[in-house]
Amino acid sequence: MASGIGLVGLLLLTSINYQYYKYLSKFVYILSLALLISVLILGSVKRGTKGWFDFGFISFQPVEIAKIMFILALSAFLDLKAKEVKKWYFLLSAFTILTGHLILIMIQPDFSSTLSYFPVTLILLFIIGVNQFYLGCIVVLGGFAIGIPLAKTFLNTQMKFLESEIVHTNILNFLQTDWGEFYIIAAILVLIIGIWWFFWKLRIKIPIVYTIVLCAAIIIGCLASISVEKSLKDYQRKRLVAFLNPKVDSRGSGYNIIQSKIAIGSGKFMGKGFKKGTQTQLGFLPEQHTDFIFSVIGEEGGWILSQLTLLLYFLFIWRALVIAKESRDRYGSLVATGLATMFTFYVVINVGMAMGMMPVTGMPLPILSYGGSSIFSSLCAIGILCSIRMRRHTYVK
């Protein structure tokens, strides 16, 4: 059903010249905001997230399509202002565009979808030529904002696990206090300034502004972490860190990861055969049609099929990047790269999650995962890619 609609969308979008989006970029952006706002008003709640339009016979998640619209809008903005890339307000306005989406999605709240915005934005900014140091600072900022609450949760769960080991608990106890946290951050700041000073003495001149920006990024990140900590519920935090040591909570947040690992590992070289996976068929593996679809492939198809799947995904993304390279204008390149990044992010997070390398977030595996909105938006994205490819030799007068 969804793939049927998706195919129509694909053909439609292929036939439309992607350059129209550039001229209609403001409209596209407003439309995406309107979608996100309307889902907040009219949408229905599923699994604690108010993110679905329920039409009875089919339900639709507008975030999926909003992501693509965001890529179109951001690319248009970057393309337009490409000359002003060194200006201070450039970064700011780009992030304003991002924030509009983020806030609306956080209200739903849909944490995993907000995550997928960051890599796309960062990669697009990187391509357009924003100073890489500032991008690095943004990554650091984000890392601190999310990392601190997660690190705390992780230490917390570990502590319960390690009750007997006195040395560990002493260190952890120290870290648990508010001041312990403060000391560590202060130490990092001092270290950065110290290194800068050391280089200065060595006559390697690094402008002091970099140091200040980096320190500022860290401090802002720490401050932001407080709000992130509040917005994330305890079980969500636990789920995000469970992959580091699933045994700590093997019946709760670690269960999915353990079962998924067993499923993939037990597939061995040849797999157990179609519909013969015991993990899958006996229900040990949860969410096997959606988030953990890759585990099913791993178990029933073995290494051959799962490696082939990865290879196909890579080929697909590689093709998208080739399209970006051969596009006739900068806008096409930006859009294609953005879409390729989105797909990569999905695949890496989803497959990584199935193998216990990445936190468990509800990232679908593009095209394979069961879920209408995801398939529909993936097909739409492919439609746009085709449209860019088709028009690579079309010249504008």
Place this chain on the structure above:
Amino acid sequence: MVWQREDKSAYENFLEKHKAILVFFMFLFVCLSIRLFYFQIIKGNKYRDISEQQRIHNTHERAPRGIIYSADNLPFAENKFTYVALYHPYERHLRPSEQIIQELNKILGREIKPTVDKNWRYGRVIKLADNLSMEEMFKLQEKKLSLKGVAVAKEPSRVYCFPEVISHIIGYTSEVRSDEIDNLAEHGYKMGDYIGRGGIEQTYDQYLQGKDGGWQIEVNARGYQVKAFKYIAPEVGASVYSTVDLKLQQVAYDALNNSDTGLGAAVVLDAKTGAVKALASCPGFDINTVGNREFSKYLKDKRLPLFNRALQALYPPGSIFKIITFAAAVDILNIDPSETVECTGSFELGDRHYVCWNKLGHGKMDIISATARSCNIYFYQLGLRLGVRNLEKYAKKFCLGQKTGIDLPNEKTGFVPNPEWKKTKMKMPWLQGDTVIFSIGQGALWSTPLQMAYMMSVVANKGVHRKPYIVDRVVDSGDNEVYKHELELVDELKLSDSSWTLLHKALLETVENGTGRRCKLPGIKVAGKTGTAQNPQGKDHAWFVSYAPADNPELVMAIIVEHGGGGGINAITSSGLSAGA
């Protein structure tokens, strides 16, 4: 190719970044592939095992233990089968739901409280109710669909046919304790298994244990059965054929039970082979009550019914030891049977006085009459002439102070004193007086009834040691003999034939005309020796050891009645015994 309406430099700038991104993405995919390879190819076997393990459950059906038979093929220990209601707890449901319990209570009319204790291990079932009647069993089977996770199974349990009489020979079974499991696990025991304790159940546990069977079932993630793979029928343990003669055992036990105090032990051995014909310790206990509340009364009983007196109680042998002094004297001193010693009823050694039990004195005694009348004075002097070293040597040659090696658990060693021991333990030198009382079996000499019977069998066999044994053979469920006792010559005590003849003559004389008169039986010639073991806590213990028939010994026996007074009191007991023979 360049972007339209853009600088060439902008495009070249883009290409550079583009390449970086491509490399970055490639790196991510290589990481994923390496991880995938690690899981599926390198660690694949491990994960395959885990997935099999959590999919397959083995339900347990306990195998019945082997049957223990008496020498005349009467069963001592059998199995009865009862139906029990079990619950299979799996991952998420450790106990059945309230609804199921209510339904069960309605059907069975009982109050069921399912308990999961801390000993519970994954895959073990929880017993909801036992001793179900056939009717109840069928009712549960009918309601099988609504009672999810509840199963009815046949469970064997042990029954003993002559519980008190054979209690110490057979022993009992009980569940493996959690403090034992570490040692037992390497022999294949699991938590929840039953293990034999005491008696044949313990020594032959490895044969009696059957092979547990059960269903191998596939379960889904919620623990419910999806399908059953295969059923392995439990295999009954091997049958153990003991040498114990039930009739004799019964007579021995009853005789002890009817004696004045009802405390004592009796051991009857086959003179030729060492097979245990009877081994009674009184009072016994009802082995069928083990594990019941009733059992606790035995634990509190001052008469110590759980104590196997035949193997574990240590008594001074008293006058019975004169047999050993006799043998040593004949062997070493070459005593002339006509040589006499005057018994005046007392004996002076240094400044101490040793009396005979007959204060008036026995008059002139030769070695045979001294044995028959159990004259202490005569043996004091023999003892002094022999010296402590010889007494110790011969006591050990008759297996005192050593385990006989019978195939029953917890046998006591007993003790034979010597000067070194006295010096280190008591910090006193060995005195002549110690030798004197040693020669009539008092002092720090300790022995079990079994050891006395064994000593008597050595006498009856003219020095041939035959290890006592209680299990003749073990036959497994396929009718193969898996164990057979083989007669072995443990040791041999070499005395001249004339010495043995003299000893036998003396022992026969004891029963015919001496202290053992009351044990005389019509038709059978009995040879034996009475004894009195001095007991500081109360009346003396009464001993009687004998073999019969005197000219061609078939049975050897040793009896002790605690606080039985003079040796003659055993007469009733022994006559009964011999009648049994």
